[in-house]
Amino acid sequence: RNIRFTDLSTSLTKDNEIIDAVKGGIEALEGKYVKDLKDNIDYYLSLLDGNYHYNVFNSFGNANESIRNNFDVMLKAVKVAGQMLIWGTDEIRDNDEIVKIAIENNPLAREFGGERFKSDKNLVKSTILKNGKALQFASYEIRDDESIVKLALENTTESLIFATKNLRSNMEFINSIIEKYGCLISMKHIRIEVLKNRDFLIKCLEIYDPSAADEDDNGNNYLEISKKHIPIELQNDSEVIKIAKNKYINGFD
Numbered sequence: 001r002n003i004r005f006t007d008l009s010t011s012l013t014k015d016n017e018i019i020d021a022v023k024g025g026i027e028a029l030e031g032k033y034v035k036d037l038k039d040n041i042d043y044y045l046s047l048l049d050g051n052y053h054y055n056v057f058n059s060f061g062n063a064n065e066s067i068r069n070n071f072d073v074m075l076k077a078v079k080v081a082g083q084m085l086i087w088g089t090d091e092i093r094d095n096d097e098i099v100k101i102a103i104e105n106n107p108l109a110r111e112f113g114g115e116r117f118k119s120d121k122n123l124v125k126s127t128i129l130k131n132g133k134a135l136q137f138a139s140y141e142i143r144d145d146e147s148i149v150k151l152a153l154e155n156t157t158e159s160l161i162f163a164t165k166n167l168r169s170n171m172e173f174i175n176s177i178i179e180k181y182g183c184l185i186s187m188k189h190i191r192i193e194v195l196k197n198r199d200f201l202i203k204c205l206e207i208y209d210p211s212a213a214d215e216d217d218n219g220n221n222y223l224e225i226s227k228k229h230i231p232i233e234l235q236n237d238s239e240v241i242k243i244a245k246n247k248y249i250n251g252f253d
Contacts, residue, residue, distance in 0.1 A: 039064040044073050052080050060087040074098055082106025085113065107131035110138075121148070128152040132159035140164060146173055157181050158222050160189040169193050171200070183209040186223050196231045198240075205243040227251025 037043045044067050047056050060068065060077060067073055069089040075098055077084035082105035085093060092098055094114035100123065102109040107130045110117065117123055118139040125148065127134045132155035135143060142148050144164040152159035160168065160177070167173055169191040178185050187195065187204050195201045210224040226249060227235060234240050244252035 038062060039066045041067065041070060041073060045076060048073075048076050048080050057081065057084065060084060063087070065089060068092065071095070071098070075101065078102035078105060078109070082109035083112070085109045086111075088112070090114070103127050103134075107134040108137075110134045111136075113137075118142070121145075124148060125151060128159070129155060132156040133162065135159045136162040138162075143167075150177070153177060153181065157184040157186070160185060165191060171197065175200070178204065178207075183207045183212050183223065187225050187229055188222070192231055195229075196233060198234060198237065201231070201234055202239060202243065205240065205247065205249075208247050208249070225249060 044060070044063060047059055050056070068087050069091055071092070074084070074088045074092045077087070078098055078101050082102040085099065085102040086109075088095075088098065093112055094116070099113040099117055103113065103123070103126075107127045110124075110127050118137060119142065121142060124135070124138045124142050128138075128148070128151055132152035135149065135152040136159075138148070143162060144166055146167065149160070149163045149167060152162070157177075168189060171194050174185075174190055174194050187208070190204070195204070208223075208225070210221050213221055213223045215221050227244070228251065230240065230244070230249075241252060
């Protein structure tokens with residue numbers, strides 16, 4: 001696994017068996033070591049024929065622009081893994097067919113598409129229905145659209161954080177999603193202006209239940225709050241304190 005292309009002749013670097021070895025994981029895709037392959041279309045197409053893994057992803061980061069701007073190569077790449085769109089040139093990342101296939105494969109690949117796709121309402125809708133968190137890559141106007149945000153919430157209530165501050169400050173909107181999703185709406189994602197309404201805050205505290213969500217890979221729970229998430233003006237309110245203690249909210253012990 002320590003073989004590098006500097007140890008091989010130019011003819012060997014174009015040998016199919018050597019290419020297959022690289023696909024298996026040999027560290028050969030670093031700068032000058034593979035300069036003979038960086039613009040070799042057949043080589044990059046062959047990488048995509050095997051099982052996709054991290055080495056394949058990194059390989060495209062070392063490819064010449066001629067590869068990253070090649071329609072056939074990049075179309076095949078995003079079919080294998082949507083996130084490969086990140087390596088495409090501006091022209092590729094603005095191509096309708098490639099971007100739509102990338103997003104279909106991985107909704108979060110939306111991040112790497114051209115700017116104009118951020119305002120494509122139909123594309124955003126189809127994307128957030130698969131992964132609500134893709135809302136973060138939409139334009140401000142779309143993230144400020146109640147109907148679009150509600151679609152994202154249908155996929156995951158964690159997507160509320162990606163709605164505009166304007167929406168997250170809208171009492172009518174927030175109240176409507178609390179009525180629908182209850183404790184699955186995180187108080188951390190609601191603007192403090194809304195929580196300053198004492199009756200509404202108490203309503204949120206009464207349904208507060210962080211056990212309704214699992215911890216992420218980093219051990220974080222998006223529903224879990226602490227005293228700092230309570231408006232300062234209401235932190236000493238007797239009823240707020242009572243409910244907070246009963247709910248074991250950190251800071252109210």
